[in-house]
Structure formats: C-alpha cells, structure tokens
Amino acid sequence: VSAALKQGQVTPTELCQRCLSLIKKTKFLNAYITVSEEVALKQAEESEKRYKKGLSLGDLDGIPVAVKDNFSTAGIETTCASNMLKGYVPPYNATVVQKLLDQGALLMGKTNLDEFAMGALGSDTGGSTRNPAAHCGVVGLKPSYGLVSRHGLIPLVNSMDVPGILTRCVDDAAIVLGILAGHDPKDSTTIQDPVKPFTLPSLTDVSKLCIGIPKEYLTPELSSEVQSLWSKAANLFESEGAKVIEVSLPHTSYSIVCYHVLCTSEVASNMARFDGLEYGHRCDTDVSTEAMYAATRREGFNDVVRERILSGNFFLLKENYENYFVKAQKVRRLIARDFVNVFNSGVDVLLTPTTLSEAVPHTEFIREDNRTRSAQDDIFTQAVNMAGLPAVSVPMALSSQGLPIGLQFIGRAFCDQQLLTVAKWFEKRVQFPVIQLQELMDDCSSIFENEKLASVSLK
C-alpha cells in the first residue's frame, strides 16, 4: 500500500475514505469504540500535501492505523472499554502512538477490547496480540519486553505488558517495529539504545537454523487440525535442511497458575488509581470518601475486573504474600530459565501452536467463565510474556471450517529481527490466502444488505 501511495496510484485521502467506509459497513462488529474520522481526514490531507511535494515521512506516511483503546491518545477519548474511564480524554499521546503519528500514519480510531484488557483480547500481556492474530489470519507480533515503550499504555501487568503489532504480513510488522522500538526516557524499562529501522533479509538457506519443538506444548486439548498443521510446519523446516529437535520446558504446567497470581496482584495495584477523584467516572454518593470510592469502583468496573482486583489484593495481604506472590515470582524465574536453557543448547527459534483451535463461535465462547477461558486461550502464549521473549504468530492455513489458524515462533530476548526473518521465510513457504481489501469490502456489502447477523457486543 505504501508503494501505491508513493507511486500516486492512490492518495492518502482516498485510502482514508475507503477505510472509513469499511469501518461504517462493519459497524455491527463493534470493533471500534471511537472512530476519529475528522482527525484521520485531516492527517490524510497533510500526508497528501507531503506526497505532492515529494517529502513523504517514510513507509508509514498516509497509512491508516488503528490503536487499541488502552493506549493514551491526546484529545481522543481513551476508555479501556471501561465505564471507569468513560469520557476520559487524555492530555498526552502514548509514545508508540506519537511515533506512528510522527511517521505520518493516519489514526482511524480506538479499537475495542475486553474491559481493561482482561480477557482473550488485549495488548500483549498473556498472548492477546498473538491469539486474535491467529484467529483472524493476520500477523501478530509481541516484541521483546523492554524493546518498545509502554509509556501511555494503560497497564495491566507492568512486568509483562508489551505493545503488540498486528499487520497483514511479516515485512509490515518489521517496518512498524523498526519505528516503534528503542529507548524512551519516559519509560525506565526500555533498553538504553536507540533502534534503527531495518529491512528483513529474505532467507533462502535454513540449514544453519535449529528449530525447537517444546514437548510440553503437545496437550490433549489441542485440536487435531492445529496439531497436524504444527507437524506439517516442523516437517517443512526439516525438509528444507533445518535442524528440528524436540526440547523440554519442564515448568510449563505451572505457568497458568503462576501467571494468574502475578497478573491479578499487579492488576490490583494498577487499578488502585481509579477512584473517581481526578478523572473518569465518579458516582453520585456524597456521604463519605469511603462510600464514594466503593460506589465509584463498583459502578466503574465490571465483574471480571473486580474479581481480579479482589484476587490480587488477597495474594498481596501480609499473611499470603510469601505463599503466593513470592512463590509465583520464583516459579516465574524457573519458567524464564527453561527458555534460557533451551536457547543455550543451540536452538534458535521455538515453534509452537498459537491457539488450541480455530476461533470458536460466540455462543461457545461465553459459556466458560473468564478465568477458565483465559487459562485455555493463553496456554501457549503467556509463558512467553513471563519470560519477556519476543514471539510472533504467523497465519498458516484455513481450517476445514474456513477459519484461519496460525502458528507461533518464539525467539531469544532482543533477537526480534532474527525471529521475524524466520517468520518471513515460513510465511513465504506456506502462502496463506490473505484476505484482500477489495474482496473484504465486497463481502461486507453483501452481509450488510442481509442484516440477519446479530449485533455482537464484545464485553
């Protein structure tokens, strides 16, 4: 698309209009909480001026982007899909948002998410960039922890959150990563060095590559379709000359519980600021401070959020801290060390499923409670967050139902470039039938006319 813009085949404004039109047509999906139409059109206008003068800012100039609604956007409502932040308009941009805007990207709007990112959808704390990517047939990248600034990302778990990148192909993900990565003085957890944008080499020879297959990830819950694709992928690498070996991540089975304890504890802490005093929702109670806090937080948070806060506070109580929080930290260390050991033994990249199966229908999705569902959905992805490693989900094939299935590659810390190089090689080999924009719009037109589709509200 960038090339098309540069060559003048399409103007930023046209591109913007098309996106806005598509957004309107797919409104029933409720994907956007806020559509920033005016802002986007204005940005498109400026981008067009730059192209006309031959002064484009780079590959992202004029490209429409959407940002999840837990990233702070100046002047644009940021809600985290929560009543607690309804009407909250931040005075500053998250660093990653600013970087995109500095490159001339067009901000189409703020996308929907589970309230405060506590569910299967979210920025990547436990897999919530990679899981949706796998289900939707796009590339979902979780960079190494510390590579991309979290300033302005409303936190869920500070020690695991990473801004995630969703794109149509691996090359695009690399471009965006090159722009977003690097030191941010506003985030002390970012690496010190600046990161230069990079282009991915086209790998042809994989004979020096060693792919690890973690045996603990072969679970009974894994659908046969995903399992067979996983094997197929392993064979693909082997047949092209790569070394493919079975490896062990022995503490895998503890990761869900460990994640749950650490996640809820940090969540309880991070949600403490939402008290209705300075910003966001405030209840009408006038009786006392305590009553005001209680009512505000009851009204502002849904039951998933409240449940996690209660759990987290329980684990942080003096009498429980050692047995839960400290223990979980120790287990986290062990999980991280599992990965280190495997990479130290000569493995370059791990290959695993991203999800247990293709996307399940909504009716089935809502059957399990949030905690069970999260535990199931995140099973392959959350250990990566605990270890701070980079991982990417690449779409591989359509299921027998016609829904996308993706596989996950996990790399060494700060070796995101190498990870994406391998992912790119794989993407090229499997030739996943990526949906084309025009095709999508035509499909949506017909759906729109036939409005029998129930409105889906993601809560």
Add this chain to the structure above:
Amino acid sequence: MATPMLRWCCPGRRWIFAGIGGGSRHGRGVPTGSTSSGKRGQSSVAQQPLITAQKPRKGESEWAAVVGLEIHAQIASNSKLFSGSQVDFAAPPNSLVSFFDASLPGTLPEKAKRRERCCFADAGSLHDFMACHEASNEMPHTYWMHKIQVLNRQCVEAAVMTGLALDCHINRKSLFDRKHYFYADLPAGYQITQQRLPIAVNGSLAYSVCVGKRWSQMVTRTVGVKQIQLEQDSGKSLHDNLRSQTLIDLNRAGVGLLEVVLEPDMSCGEEAAAAIRELQLILQALGTSQANMAEGQLRVDANISVHHPGEPLGVRTEVKNLNSARCTVPMRDKEGKQDYRFMPEPNLPPLLLYDSGSLPTGADPQQVIDIDQLRERLPELPRVTREKLVRQYGMLPEHSFALLVGTDQRLQSAQPSGGGMLLRGL
C-alpha cells in the same frame, strides 16, 4: 510541567482540586472509617506535653513509656523523586504536577532533569541472574532493564549522605516497593517507597538530653537508626469543615522524602524531642533537607506504648504528624490494623551504589554514585562542631548546645554557615 486537566467540581460536591497551603497530612495509614468526609489525618497540636512517666499513686507501680519515631524529611532537591516536576513550597496550588504526579493512566516513573541524572542499575548478565538459586524477591523481568537507568541523583546522594552521617550500613543494592492505601492526596492509590531493602540500615543517632533542672545536667543518649528509605511524598489535603469539603493540592505529590526510622529506645517525650532536634541539625548541616517543621519539611510520627516495668510491652499506638518538637501530642489514636499490601515496584530496577573498590571500569562518574566519594565530602557534623568548641575554646558543653541551633529556632542574630545551621552571635 503542564498542569494536567483536573476537574473542577461544582459547588455541592465534596472534592475540589485547589490548594490553600498549610494543612499538611502525611499520608501513612488510613484513618478509621468515619462517615464525615471532612475530618482526616491527625494534624493535631497538643496543649500538654507528651506523656512522661506518670506519678505513681499510692499502691500502684510506675508506668514506663517506650517511644519509637518515624521521621519524614523532605529532600532539598530541585525536582521530584520520579518526575521532572519542580519542587517549590510557595508555588500556586496544582502548578507543579506532571502527568505522572497526577497518576494519569499510562504514566511511568521517569527521568529527572538532565543535570540531576545518575546511573543506578545494571542487573548483570542473564546467566548470572538465573544462576542464582537463592530465594529472591526481585522480579525476574528486571534483568531486561538495561545497563543505565536513571533516578534523581540529588535524592539518592541525600539518602547516602544521611546514612553515612548516622553511621548506617549503606546497602549497595536497594529496592523499591508500592505501599497501597486509598486517600485523596495519593492519586495512584499507592506510594513508592523502600520497605523490603532500603538504602541504609543499622545506624545510630547520639543526642543529649537534660536530666535535671540545670543545663549542666546533660547526658548523652543513643537511639538506634533502624533504617533510612527513599520514598514519595503525598499531596496535601486541606479540610474545610465549614463547607464540608476537602481541597487537594498535588504540588507535593512525588517530592522525595527520606524516612528515618528510630528504634523504640527512647522512654519519654524529652528524649524524643532531643533526638529529633539533633537529627534536624544533622540534616541541615548536610544540606540534605531544610528540615523545617513549621513548613512541613520535617514530620514525625511516634509509636508509643506504656507498660509497668518488668511486664511485657503495652499495645503500640501510632500518633501521626507531630509538627513541633515542643508541643507534643497526647491524643491517642487507635487505628485498626492496616495491611498495605506491599508489592515490588515493577517499573523500577534495583538501585545500585558503588564504592571506590567496586566501581565498574570505564564508568562515567556522572552516571554512578560512589559512596566513598560522598563520605569524603561530608561536612562537619554538629556533634563534632560542639566538641571543637569545648576543646578549642574551653566552652562549657551546655553552652555549645545553646549555640548550635536549627533554623526552626528563633535567633537573635545569626551568622549563616553551611547547610542552615546557625551560630548565635556571642
């Protein structure tokens, strides 16, 4: 820093963001659940002196008191501990509040202004880190917080110098924690402090107290310094009981504090007051804090219990916000037990300090803190000055005390000398 867009509430509401100065409350602990939103904190000024051992009635044995102190001193730095906001007592309300100070969602602790930066963390190689089998409270992800991080140098130096002056052991590695409680002047719902592993521990403070009616009857006592920790100050609440509302000024939120915890080695109010005065003098001599109680730069919480000698210690009660070393507090406040749910601060790596023996090779002196260098730079402490006056000028010890007074005390004439400690003209 730009003032954040805080909401102004219409009349009839309880909380308004403004500030009229004064009315300090150090945010530690939650008052008992009262239904009135007006009364908060314990900025009490007493009419009577502190409980001393009561005169025993006939047939009753004596009471003995045990007093421990937690002293909060505002660090004399140009900017706040974790944000670049300026520190200025006299500024208009809510004019020195960065987005982080206001705890806007998504903000993180950040670098101080350029000239105040220092390096403080290098977690070593992952291999070393993972090879350590010991139980550790460190969050493993801190490994990824790379070589050079930034903290407010002035604040760290203040803590180290104060620790050295009080003969503490300086921890080469110290950690930051979150201490959670809900209060209007604590926007994040937690305070960043150092509970698990503070910057300095196990020191002592020598002070002199009058045991008789005459100045010449002074004895030297020592109180143990349990620890010194770096932490954030809270904002200020001003209770306006007339209109049943509380006004909040966040200028002070995030200012660096030194908390000095004194062991319960004191047995009465006079001793406590004497210890506080000596600490005040030391802080002023060091220049680490102006320690002016009247301006809220020094705040004291006392932990007091009473018991019959020979019997077990009584119930400990905490009295907050003693604002003057003279008029001290009788009000007993019985708080419910508060669990602060301490948790490591995930956005800050360990604070690492060095000495001349352990300085990393090729380290930029601007980026590291060398404890030995700071030790050499320590100014003369009040105790030493008094000893000199006695030794060199043949002065009576009690006169040397009278001469060295803190800036809190009224003075006839003064000759300023380093750090705010003033000598009364002869």
